[in-house]
Amino acid sequence: MANLHVGFIGLGKMGVPMAENLLRAGFRVTGFDLNREAGPQLDGYVAFARADSAAAAARESQAVILMLPDSKVVDALLWEGAPGLAATLAKGTLIIDMSSSDPVHSRGNASRLEQIGLGFIDAPVSGGVKRAVDGSLSIMIGGTAQEVERGRPVLEAMGKTLIHVGAAGAGHAVKALNNFVSASGLIAVCEALVAAEKFGIDPHLVNQVFNASTGKNNTTEHKVENFMLSGKFNSGFALGLMRKDVQTAKDFIAGMGTPDEFVQKCLAVSQAAEAALEKGADHTAVYAYVRSAK
Numbered sequence: 001m002a003n004l005h006v007g008f009i010g011l012g013k014m015g016v017p018m019a020e021n022l023l024r025a026g027f028r029v030t031g032f033d034l035n036r037e038a039g040p041q042l043d044g045y046v047a048f049a050r051a052d053s054a055a056a057a058a059r060e061s062q063a064v065i066l067m068l069p070d071s072k073v074v075d076a077l078l079w080e081g082a083p084g085l086a087a088t089l090a091k092g093t094l095i096i097d098m099s100s101s102d103p104v105h106s107r108g109n110a111s112r113l114e115q116i117g118l119g120f121i122d123a124p125v126s127g128g129v130k131r132a133v134d135g136s137l138s139i140m141i142g143g144t145a146q147e148v149e150r151g152r153p154v155l156e157a158m159g160k161t162l163i164h165v166g167a168a169g170a171g172h173a174v175k176a177l178n179n180f181v182s183a184s185g186l187i188a189v190c191e192a193l194v195a196a197e198k199f200g201i202d203p204h205l206v207n208q209v210f211n212a213s214t215g216k217n218n219t220t221e222h223k224v225e226n227f228m229l230s231g232k233f234n235s236g237f238a239l240g241l242m243r244k245d246v247q248t249a250k251d252f253i254a255g256m257g258t259p260d261e262f263v264q265k266c267l268a269v270s271q272a273a274e275a276a277l278e279k280g281a282d283h284t285a286v287y288a289y290v291r292s293a294k
Contacts, residue, residue, distance in 0.1 A: 007058040010067035011038040017132040018158045023047050025157035032057035055088050063094045063154050071105035091117035096151050098123050102248055103173035110168030119147045120168060123155055124175035129236040136160040142171035173252055180249035183242050184266045185217040190290040203229055227284040235284050242283040243270040
């Protein structure tokens with residue numbers, strides 16, 4: 001698929017730099033977003049075209065990337081309307097769902113799309129806006145080996161680490177589980193730092209110890225100093241999105257019939273913080289929520 005035409009639906013904070021990396025890699029990209037002014041820098045590329053509908057963005061594309069909020073939006077786009085997007089695509093088109101979708105919905109979509117001659121892989125990402133910009137995202141991929149290989153050149157333009165984790169839906173399952181583990185680490189760090197501070201210990205020093213010891217995690221390495229103790233709370237990833245990912249993980253784990261006590265606790269804290277903080281709060285502001293409750 002190298003140098004072929006890619007439709008890109010969803011030009012948000014992540015979608016814009018991802019589309020830009022596709023253009024830099026030599027792909028032709030036609031993009032669509034409900035916000036017609038999204039990603040104005042894309043218009044400076046000769047190989048970029050802005051469509052006035054999702055169907056128009058996908059019409060001449062060999063691969064169509066969906067970078068949308070959740071499965072409800074993805075499902076509505078594919079199957080609803082007169083007609084849904086899936087019914088308008090040429091046979092053999094590969095749909096790459098990079099949204100934060102529900103793994104059960106993704107598995108169902110893969111089956112329905114296969115029945116009408118369309119390919120599907122789910123390829124959610126981890127790394128945030130910073131790694132979307134520099135093209136170093138981690139991408140978890142679900143789908144058949146054949147479809148994954150078809151989509152690999154497209155994904156390699158946007159990510160540094162590509163891992164095929166299983167059949168359709170597996171990528172979205174692993175994404176949700178990864179974000180649950182990440183969120184639980186952030187909440188644990190917040191509670192630990194607040195307790196240490198109340199005891200009279202400098203939280204900056206506590207975090208230094210964490211980073212030199214077994215408590216080190218993504219939050220201690222990249223978030224505590226930059227966004228939490230600084231009071232900036234502007235990492236670029238919303239608390240509402242963290243809560244949604246934890247909800248997806250909780251639903252998935254519960255659906256597997258495996259223990260889910262800890263994910264329930266993590267979800268409860270995420271929900272409480274989201275309700276207490278201002279709308280659109282950054283996920284690192286959980287630290288401010290925990291401090292206010294001490």
